[in-house]
Amino acid sequence: MSKVFIxxxxxxxxxxxxxxxxxxxxxxxxxxxxxxxxxDAEGSLVVxxxxxxxxxxxxxxxxxxxxxxxxxxxxxxxxxxELTLSWNA
Amino acid sequence: MDMKVGKKKLGLKEKYQHMTxxxxxxxxxxxxDDVFPFVKYEGIKIHDWDxxxxxxxxxxxxxxxxxxxxxxxxxxxxxxYAQNNGHLxxxxxxxxxxIKLFLNGISPLEYMAHRGFAMTGRQFPxxxxxxxxxxxxxxxxxxxQTQIHSLSNxxxxxxxxxxxxxxxxxxxxxxxxxxxFDDAVTAGPFEFMVAIGFSFEYxxxxxxxxxFVSGAAYNGDMGTMTFGFSAQSDEARHMTLGLEVxxxxxxxxxxxxxxxxxxxxxxxWRGYRVLTLVGxxxxxxxxxxxxxxxxxxxxxxxxxxxxxxKDLARYGxxxxxxxxxxxxxxxxxxxxAWATFYNYxxxxxxxxxxxxxxxxxxxxxxxxxxxxxxxxxxLEHWREEAKKGNRFYNKTLxxxxxxxxxxxxxxxxxxxxxxxxREVDYKDNKYHFCSDxxxxxxxxxxxxxxxAWLPVHQIYQGNCxxxxxxxxxxxxxxxxxxxDYYHLAQGRDNLDFEGSEDQKNFEAWxxxxxxxxx
Numbered sequence: 001m002s003k004v005f006i007x008x009x010x011x012x013x014x015x016x017x018x019x020x021x022x023x024x025x026x027x028x029x030x031x032x033x034x035x036x037x038x039x040d041a042e043g044s045l046v047v048x049x050x051x052x053x054x055x056x057x058x059x060x061x062x063x064x065x066x067x068x069x070x071x072x073x074x075x076x077x078x079x080x081x082e083l084t085l086s087w088n089a
Numbered sequence: 090m091d092m093k094v095g096k097k098k099l100g101l102k103e104k105y106q107h108m109t110x111x112x113x114x115x116x117x118x119x120x121x122d123d124v125f126p127f128v129k130y131e132g133i134k135i136h137d138w139d140x141x142x143x144x145x146x147x148x149x150x151x152x153x154x155x156x157x158x159x160x161x162x163x164x165x166x167x168x169x170y171a172q173n174n175g176h177l178x179x180x181x182x183x184x185x186x187x188i189k190l191f192l193n194g195i196s197p198l199e200y201m202a203h204r205g206f207a208m209t210g211r212q213f214p215x216x217x218x219x220x221x222x223x224x225x226x227x228x229x230x231x232x233x234q235t236q237i238h239s240l241s242n243x244x245x246x247x248x249x250x251x252x253x254x255x256x257x258x259x260x261x262x263x264x265x266x267x268x269x270f271d272d273a274v275t276a277g278p279f280e281f282m283v284a285i286g287f288s289f290e291y292x293x294x295x296x297x298x299x300x301f302v303s304g305a306a307y308n309g310d311m312g313t314m315t316f317g318f319s320a321q322s323d324e325a326r327h328m329t330l331g332l333e334v335x336x337x338x339x340x341x342x343x344x345x346x347x348x349x350x351x352x353x354x355x356x357x358w359r360g361y362r363v364l365t366l367v368g369x370x371x372x373x374x375x376x377x378x379x380x381x382x383x384x385x386x387x388x389x390x391x392x393x394x395x396x397x398x399k400d401l402a403r404y405g406x407x408x409x410x411x412x413x414x415x416x417x418x419x420x421x422x423x424x425x426a427w428a429t430f431y432n433y434x435x436x437x438x439x440x441x442x443x444x445x446x447x448x449x450x451x452x453x454x455x456x457x458x459x460x461x462x463x464x465x466x467x468l469e470h471w472r473e474e475a476k477k478g479n480r481f482y483n484k485t486l487x488x489x490x491x492x493x494x495x496x497x498x499x500x501x502x503x504x505x506x507x508x509x510x511r512e513v514d515y516k517d518n519k520y521h522f523c524s525d526x527x528x529x530x531x532x533x534x535x536x537x538x539x540x541a542w543l544p545v546h547q548i549y550q551g552n553c554x555x556x557x558x559x560x561x562x563x564x565x566x567x568x569x570x571x572x573d574y575y576h577l578a579q580g581r582d583n584l585d586f587e588g589s590e591d592q593k594n595f596e597a598w599x600x601x602x603x604x605x606x607x
Contacts, residue, residue: 034306034379038299078145
């Protein structure tokens with residue numbers, strides 16, 4: 001199975017987002033690098049709005065991710081509730 | 090009591106539909122073929138433009154909102170960095186040469202990408218694709234501007250940042266990145282999308298922006314880190330779009346597959362050659378390193394690229410050509426490039442040096458198959474010679490590859506002691522190439538590549554001197570005349586880092602920052 005990843009800047013806005021991603025994707029592995037965090041996951045990875053909202057205590061629009069996003073791989077599918085990264089092979 | 094009734098907002102998918110569909114029309118005063126003259130000649134067949142979808146479903150209203158926030162963040166950091174004399178916090182002044190290379194060789198490409206996406210968007214009849222190109226075109230001009238603004242702070246203190254615009258069209262090694270982008274923007278709109286949107290953005294830019302920019306942060310350069318990550322946050326969108334372009338085009342018509350495959354082969358190779366510069370920056374120009382070029386290549390090209398091409402296999406796409414050679418090259422190209430710039434430091438707008446013993450050990454450890462055997466002894470020899478006062482500066486101009494325009498420095502696959510040469514006779518001339526990849530690309534479009542502006546040829550033809558200079562005059566010094574033409578000052582902007590004005594100034598200013606005047 002191929003790996004997908006999402007990389008985010010390390011800052012106060014992303015702390016809970018990273019926490020939420022790791023909670024929703026128990027198979028994901030978090031790599032901390034200077035000024036950034038890279039989360040790798042076999043097959044697919046999901047970023048869930050509701051989990052982030054619980055942790056930050058306010059409404060969150062998934063498109064806010066763009067502000068602190070560094071990079072990602074995989075086929076992207078974004079709805080109001082979830083951003084999914086996946087490979088078909 | 091007033092009850093606030095929330096107006097139902099459109100969902101992401103509905104909003105995307107409304108803002109990217111039904112905005113175009115069939116023209117009647119002029120034929121559609123006249124309005125969109127370039128959309129058919131490449132042979133790509135599109136039957137339904139509405140099948141185009143941006144997976145992020147970003148619309149212009151949201152685009153402005155988030156981009157504005159990114160800009161505010163970026164400029165707050167850049168101001169703070171400048172106000173705090175942040176440039177004195179970089180690890181050591183050698184690091185500055187990596188960002189000179191960035192400003193001179195990479196930022197102008199961002200501007201060309203802006204132009205390229207503006208032109209390409211104009212040529213697509215589908216509204217979804219045009220909106221996507223518009224956003225990317227705006228992103229790219231933002232990248233050019235934020236990089237120039239961030240790096241202008243360094244121009245107040247250090248050499249080599251002063252005329253990147255002038256140098257782009259003149260300095261020998263800058264013809265490599267420049268001709269790469271010129272090649273892309275002079276292709277048709279679909280080839281441009283595959284070249285830049287897919288091959289460059291998806292397959293290769295992670296290597297430029299992720300490990301290198303993280304390395305900038307590690308070396309105390311907050312300005313570069315900020316514009317780098319801010320640019321990369323747009324790249325995530327560009328990459329996604331690059332992949333979408335490929336899928337969209339392949340799903341439209343089976344006849345598109347061989348055309349797209351040929352472009353993927355060509356542009357992965359072209360982009361890979363340009364990235365040689367980045368390999369050298371990572372292995373030699375960051376005083377504190379986070380990962381070697383080879384390691385970055387394995388993570389971002391072999392692992393991610395491998396997953397990508399496995400995914401695309403369902404469309405009949407195979408991995409790009411010449412991967413065997415690319416696989417072997419990862420042990421060599423950064424060392425071969427640094428040796429070249431060390432040789433030609435007299436004609437460069439940045440400084441080079443021999444790595445310290447610690448750094449040589451790090452390279453030995455990261456490159457166990459190649460460094461001690463082929464590259465370390467040469468660097469140590471040059472160091473000994475420099476100690477004796479014979480710092481080696483090569484004054485013979487190198488032969489260039491007709492396609493990638495890089496000097497012929499790369500070695501034969503399987504034999505790192507033999508320079509790789511290929512040649513082709515075309516019409517009445519002989520053309521030279523650094524590799525099978527560059528040779529094959531030339532053979533596919535010879536009429537395009539015979540027009541290449543090769544800096545070495547141009548110097549020998551007398552086209553790289555200021556007006557009024559007489560190369561036949563007694564005592565004529567060609568190097569000094571070429572430096573005048575480049576707007577480089579001998580002894581200030583070029584030569585070895587050791588003894589440079591940058592080195593002395595940085596040391597003196599850092600001293601002032603940490604001590605009171607005596």
